[in-house]
Amino acid sequence: MKPSYKDQETPLTLTELTRAARAASTSEAASARQWRSLSELADDGSFLEEVSQAVSGVRGAIHGLDDASRRKFMTLMGASFALAGVAGCSVQPIEKIIPYVEQPEDIVPGKPMFFATAAVAGGDGVGLLVESHMGRPTKIEGNPTHPASLGATDVFSQAEMLALYDPDRSQVVVHEGRVDTWERFLAFAVDLRDRKLANKGKGLRILTQTVTSPTLADQLNRLLEAMPEAKWHSYEPVTRDAARRGAELAFGEPLEPVLHLDKADVIVSLDADFLSWGPGRLHHARAFADRRSQGADAPGEAAMNRLYVVEPTPTITGAMADHRLPVAARDVSHAARALAKALKVEGAPDADANRLAGHETWFSAAAADLLAHKGKSLVVVGEGQPAEVHALGHAINAALGNIGETVTLAPPTTAGPADQLGSLVELTRAIEAGEVDALLILGANPAYDAPVDLNLAEALLNDRGPTLVHLGTHDNETAALANWHVPEAHFLEAWGDVRAFDGTVAIQQPLIAPLYNGRTAGEIVATLLGEVGLPPRETVRRYWRERLPAETFEAAWTQALRDGVIKEQPAKSDADADGDEKAKAEAKPKQYGEPKLDKVKWADAPTEELEIVFRPDPTLWDGRYANNGWLQELPKPITTLTWGNAALVSPALAERLGLQNNQVVELEYREAVVEAPVWITPGQADDSVTVHLGHGRTRVGRVGNGVGFNAYALRRSDALWFGDGLKVSATSKRIPLAVTQHHHNMEGRELVRSATIGQYRETPDFAQAEEQSSHHGMSLHPDPPVPQNEHHAWAMAIDLNRCIGCNACTIACQAENNIPVVGKDQVLLSREMHWIRVDRYYEGESEANPGTVFQPVPCMHCEKAPCELVCPVEATLHSDEGLNEMVYNRCVGTRYCGNNCPYKVRRFNWFHYADETTPSLKPLNNPDVTVRSRGVMEKCTYCVQRINEARINAKMAGRTVGGDEVVTACQGVCPTRAIVFGNMLVESAVTKARQSPRHYALLAGLGTRPRTTYLARLNNPNPDATPAEASAENSVEPRHG
Amino acid sequence: MAELKRKADRRPGPPPVLAPGHTFGSVTSKISAIVLTDPYDWRWAIGMGIGSSLLLLFTVAVVHLLLHGVGVWGVNIPVMWGFAIINFVWWIGIGHAGTLISAILLLLKQEWRTSINRFAEAMTLFAVACAGVFPLLHMGRPWKFYWLLPYPNTMALLPQWRSPLVWDVFAVSTYATVSVLFWYVGLIPDLATLRDRAVSRPAQLIYGSLSLGWRGSARHWARYKSAYILLAGLATPLVVSVHTVVSFDFAAGVIPGWHTTIFPPYFVAGAIFSGFAMVVTLAVPLRAAYGLHDFITDRHLDNMAKILLATGSIVGYGYAMEFFIAWYSGNPYEGFLFLDARPFGWYHLAYRTMIFCNVLIPQLFWFPACRRNIMLLWVCSLIVNVGMWLERYVIVITSLSQDFLPSSWAMYYPTFWDWATFLGTIGLFLFLAFLFIRFLPVIAIAEMRELVHEKDHHAARHRGLPAAEPGGETQ
Amino acid sequence: MSGHDHVENHEVYGLMAEFDGAAHLIEATQSAYDHGYRMMEAYTPFPVEGLDLALGYYRNKVPRTVFAGALLGGLGGFFMQAWSAMVYYPHNIAGKPLYSWPAFIPITFEMTVLGGAFAAVFGMLYFNGLPRLYHPVFNVPEFVQASDDRFFLCIQSRDPLFDPKETLSFLESRGPRVISVVPY
Secondary structure, three states: OOOOHHHOOOOOOHHHHHHHHHHHHHHHHHHOOOOOOHHHHHHOOHHHHHHHHHHHHHHHHHOOOOHHHHHHHHHHHHHHHHHHHHOOOOOOOOOOOOOOOOOOOOOOOOOOEEEEEEEEEOOEEEEEEEEEEOOEEEEEEEOOOOOOOOOOOOHHHHHHHHHHHOOOOOOOEEEOOEEEOHHHHHHHHHHHHHHHHHOOOOOEEEEEOOEOOHHHHHHHHHHHHHOOOOEEEEOOOOOOHHHHHHHHHHHOOOOEEEEOHHHOOEEEEEOOOOOOOOOOHHHHHHHHHHHHOOOOOOHHHOOOOEEEEEEOOOOHHHHHOOEEEEOOHHHHHHHHHHHHHHOOOOOOOOOOHHHHOOOHHHHHHHHHHHHHOOOOEEEEEOOOOOHHHHHHHHHHHHHOOOEOOOEEEEOOOOEOOOOHHHHHHHHHHHHHOOOOOEEEEEOOOHHHHOOHHHOHHHHHHOOOOOEEEEEEOOOOHHHHHOOEEEEEOOHHHOOEEEEOOOOOEEEEOOOOOOOOOOEOHHHHHHHHOOOOOOOHHHHHHHHHHHHOOHHHHHHHHHHHHHHOOEOOOOOOOOOOHHHHHHHHHHOOOOOOOOOOOOOOOOOOOOOOOEEEEEEOEOOOEOOOOOOOHHHHHOOOOOOOEEOOOOEEEOHHHHHHHOOOOOEEEEEEEOOEEEEEEEEEOOOOOOOEEEEEOOOOOOOOOOOOOOOOOOHHHHOEOOEOOEEEEEEEEEEEEEOOOEEOOOOOOOOOOOOOOEEEHHHHHHOOOHHHHHHHHOOOOOOOOOOOOOOOOOOOOEEEEEEOOOOOOOOHHHHHHHHHOOOOOOOHHHHHOOOOOOOOEEEEEEEOOOOOOOEEEEEEEOOOOOOOOHHHHHOOOOOEEEOOOOOEEEOHHHOOOOOHHHHHOOOOOOEEOOOOOOOOOOHHHHHHOOOOOOOOOOOOEEOOOOOHHHHHHHHHHHHHOOOOOOOOOOOOHHHHHOOOOOEEEEEOOOOOHHHHHHHOOOEEOOOHHHOOOOOEEEEOEEEOOOOOOOHHHHHOOOOOOOOOO | OHHHHHHHHHOOOOOOOOOOOOOHHHHHHHHHHHHHOOOOOHHHHHHHHHHHHHHHHHHHHHHHHHHHOHHHOOOOOOOOOOHHHHHHHHHHHHHHHHHHHHHHHHHOOOHHHHHHHHHHHHHHHHHHHHHHHHHHHOOOOHHHHHHHOOOOOOOOOOOOOOOHHHHHHHHHHHHHHHHHHHHHHHHHHHHHHHHHHOOOHHHHHHHHHHOOOOOOEHHHHHHHHHHHHHHHHHHHHHHHHHHHHHHHHHHOOOOOOOOOOOHHHHHHHHHHHHHHHHHHHHHHHHHHHHOOOOOOOHHHHHHHHHHHHHHHHHHHHHHHHHHHHHHHHOOHHHHHHHHHHHHHOOOHHHHHHHHHHHHHHHHHHHOHHHHHOHHHHHHHHHHHHHHHHHHHHHHHHHHHHOOOOHHHOOOOOOOHHHHHHHHHHHHHHHHHHHHHHHHOOOOOHHHHHHHHHHHHHHHHHHHOOOOOOHHHHOO | OHHHOOOOOOOEEEEEEEEOOHHHHHHHHHHHHHHOOOOEEEEOOOOOOOHHHHOOOOOOOHHHHHHHHHHHHHHHHHHHHHHHHHHHOOOEEOOEOOOOHHHHHHHHHHHHHHHHHHHHHHHHHHHHOOOOOOOHHHHOHHHHHHHOOOEEEEEEOOOOOOOHHHHHHHHHHOOOOEEEEEEO
16 A cells, blocks of 8 residues: 555654654563553553653653644554554464355465455445465455355455554554553443443433444443433434434334345336445345346347436446436336336326426336336335435335345344444434433544534543543544543454345354454443453353354354354244344344334425435445545546546536536535536536545545545435435646546447347347457468467457446455555556456436446457557567466556557556555565566466465366356456356366357457457347437547547 | 850859858868857857756756656656657657758769758767657666666676667667767868867867867878768668667557558658758857858758758658548548548647648748748748647647547647747757857868869869969968 | 788898879889899878889789688678577477578678778778887888878888898989888
């Protein structure tokens, strides 16, 4: 992680540095004494002494410094302790943990050990397998046996690896702005427990993020039993309140819809980005893609599903749609009403016709389609829509008989208050009223991401505010207000458990001892429960021991750790809330009666003003990943924006207001004003301006500080996801936005080839037109023999009909191949280093609503590679297995190969990008991959290290490598299995793909004969929809970009 | 009949290649005086000042580059070659005129070459020196440049012979070597002259040892002549091959705008074009400063103007052919580049300026008035230099910035360090040039004597008298 | 060849006559040759056509040397490429055959030129016996003019016909400007 100079903090003054050096030297001297943690050192008291020396030495410096420099100083001192701590950081935990040995067929993970654990993304668990080299986790894969992963992961889980080694993580306990120790915190906590037990917990509040961990929920519930006056609040900025409240309106109780996209022939998404947002998105993506490409390789039996999407801002779900309609977020409810009316849902209000003027055919066609597929259709409502739309969605699904078929209802997997926003408001009011004297914030960061109108930060600061204890991975905005800050353990360092969208529970086991002595929320709560000193592992085991049959417990526990999924017993009727909730989740989907719409209030304020739409950031989510260089530099789907966010406006709106890309506008919403650069986004609804949350962090670390603008400053509790009355005023300022793709249409070149299902049936080989017309073999030299090796010929095929453009491949490749982060200034010079990029092109005449297609582009490994021909020093040459190999230490950096690559997949180290100085980042590197130095070319290697691993294993087993045995990083992570890789000499997935009628090579006319090839994309438009819609897929593109 | 003859006599012929009335002695003394007797004058000082200060800038730029990496330049992905390669091709092209004048015109027995070939060759050397630094500097790891040379090494690996860059290494180094040899061989007799005329002992020693003890014996002259002619014979195909190979750097690539069979001839023509422009740029001030009007006469400038016209038109034809083929081949990528991107796209300004400088400006030289107007000629030569630099800019940048996949298209913006390096090499060029003017004869003395000799013979034959010995009149 | 004449034991190197012009020198040289003198040398400020013939010099080895050098360079260049690409370190580059001769042509050509050029220059110097910084003729004060506008004929003492008086009178009969003795 190498932040460019723009992203770095201004350095400390000389005096501060010299003093800090003294502090560092004292701690390093200590590190020589082989201690494993600050607390160990503290045992003999010498540590406290040293710290007090160091602190006293600098108190003068701290005294009279402004907050900023004091904070910097603290980080710096923390860093010096970390240096000492790193010595003992790759020690495996003493507790026994169980390796993942039961491998899916044909996959050899390789020498390193793999352990099953699970990530928590916004509350719901994603099962993972973590690759560990000598006790040092280096790479994350999905866990095939976990329903929320199915072997894939999203971009966040991939980036968790960097999050673990993030050098800016909070590293010491801080009390009142000074370094302190865990022991001293324990003292405080124990004292707090005594006081609270005395007054039944009056004035004690606990604020968590969404909690789906059965153990933690159980701990908290036990705490609340012990202290009935205490209160547990939970708040997630990207909350699912609306969905739960919608279900409550419809069914009388908060329920979560569980989608079964595999059963759905026709899907209508009402502002629902179910492929990248919400629980189970990976599961949904897989199911969707499977249905998308059902029989796609045999034109006759192609039975694709059909997707209608109504959304205010372009998403990857919208990009996959056969029919997409940009509609302001406030009008989505009218879209729902229009459908409901057409489907004769009783109780449904009338749609305001002129809101949807001009699209009547669209809705009638969609409604007809739904009606024609009763029980095999599905209407999905997005998290960003208000409760009544969710209720209406339930009603429509009920009317279509989809409930129980394509969608089932289950109680929320989350514990704690169902209405999270409500509970946060309640907490704030209580604080303002001075009723709270102790507030434990476990993981959450409300000072940054709470709705602005609550003024939570001020409430915490005022003198009647509570004693604030903050547990967090970073010394962040909230920690700045806290009396106690305790570093939180990353989930790869911690014991725990987490529930997935469908109720499945996975045990989290630590891959590494906490780098900075982080603690889990469970440990904090345990102290209040009087379970001080109980190892976190015991807390988890103890909980599960009660719930699993005692006789087989050890076996079950062992298996749960190994497989990453715990087999729960069907409902044991022990009466704790969590228990029977779990029981419900496990029970057969039971009926919750017909949804009623009578309780629903239909908010209806016709307006012509602009609306502002809030969205979680596709790569930073709610901001928790803001200090993650991988995610900051990962191009956001659709916009390909990196290092910052923008106000997305439609071309029409930009024209109306005379805005250009990169131009800064003032967004004024109610009182709040925020300055944001504009990005003109085709497919954006005309009256909507979309801003992404999670940017503009002020106190997260050297990478994330001050990147982008903080959209939370506009977000209000009464308009959590969108609201009318936005004022946009242009300024003369410009902020350059670092996009990785500057040109957006294919110039009529046959790059991404697509056809409607009808055209496909007529001309199954539509994709091969160019190959047939192109003249190969006209050369002085005969074509090279293929294969040159009788055993292996590696090839990759990418199914564009499956690719949803989520960019997971890009970041997985970055994690696997030690690809450096280059920073915003370098991305602005288009010097990003990603080995596989996802190209995005717009199709169709209309800028307002173009078709969007994705194309992942790794190295093509051409048989006749132009790059090899021009290299003067044999730094890139061809292996007999068909790999286009790059010899880094032979490269002198003429960059001729990069120029001569028609696919522009070669990346160059213009500077020394690799960070070899930051200590905590060293263990992150994959030991099987060279770290490239300045001045050499690099590119996709087909994960040659994995190929070699497999070859070695095969040799030792005395066999040849199986056709599908090698799994590249991009292939392994892909949620939709769009990428297949293997040996094309034997029967394998890639061999099958290459025989598909949709198979084609990119720029085949050049005669480079690539090994990486593509399967053309299919669309399934509704013939009854407007002709413009139907013909939008294949037609000359407009000019933009 | 006699009437006609008298008319013919009265008709003014072209200006002579050597002003009348010159003798061996006058030629010798006038030219060698520039080196031996004339003191450093203020013009030289100013020129040298500019040259060496730009050279200083060059040094700074190179140090900065080596410290941080090629990233300090504006190069990016997809435009991975920028100013470095542009300047390389530009300088190499400039070099070509020197060899052309000294070698090809010698073979063609063009006597007007005599008085300009010496500094034209010098120009070649210095231009090649400037060109040579760029391929080294533009490498990611310049300290490994020798990996492009065939030398026995532990990696048991020689260069990749199919790469045009390796051809480049051989072509350019051969070109440099042969030019040096050719130039030095031509210098030997003049160094002897300087040795014999030098007054100060150090000068005598230095010139003496450099002249290798040349004493002008008839047998030596005989071998000298044949060696010189043969060198010219070798240098002629060489000069054509060098820019052909340089053009292969592009023509061997697959990139639209590069992958073109017309490149070799069109590059060679362009090289001669820019080279002669540079000769004019240098000759005009030089002869003004040192009063060499007798030796570099209007005839020379007139001839060079004609060559500019001819080569400029060939270059124009090259542009036209690119257009035609782009349209005729129906190749979508070339079509986009030549018919859309270049004339109307991101870089249309550079492209249109290039057309103006290289195709339109030379057309002036159809008119004798323009050819004889020294000031105009000089300004045009500057414009042509700019135009030919832009041509390389257009070829390298526009082709790369918009190639096959629109997704990877990006613009190229040069940085301060790009400019610093470019201006720096101009400094290097001036620096070397002014050293040369100060310490070596800018005109081949021996060849001038020969010219005098021949002139008198012709004159004598015309008068039908036995050849008078001009040497006699010089006391 | 003058560069290589081993000096016999005479007290002088020879007699040197200075002439005004090229034509005059050629006449004098011609008659000296006809008179039987062989060990002589003419010095001119620029190459004078016919003078070498008048001296009876006709063997010029430079051209064949150049041819040999060029041939050597060319063959060497080609075989270096073919050998290293096919034998020394064969590798698959862009699916091209190991022996892709068209790619070897440019370097072969450049090597040819280089070999020829070296042969021309160093051959010429070798045959001329250069560099040789000292030579007796430099002892004649007027000889500095030889690089300016004077023409000299020197009859060397090692010539069998050489006799100080006769040779002197012979030279005087050719009407030179000055006749000087060339000491060692």
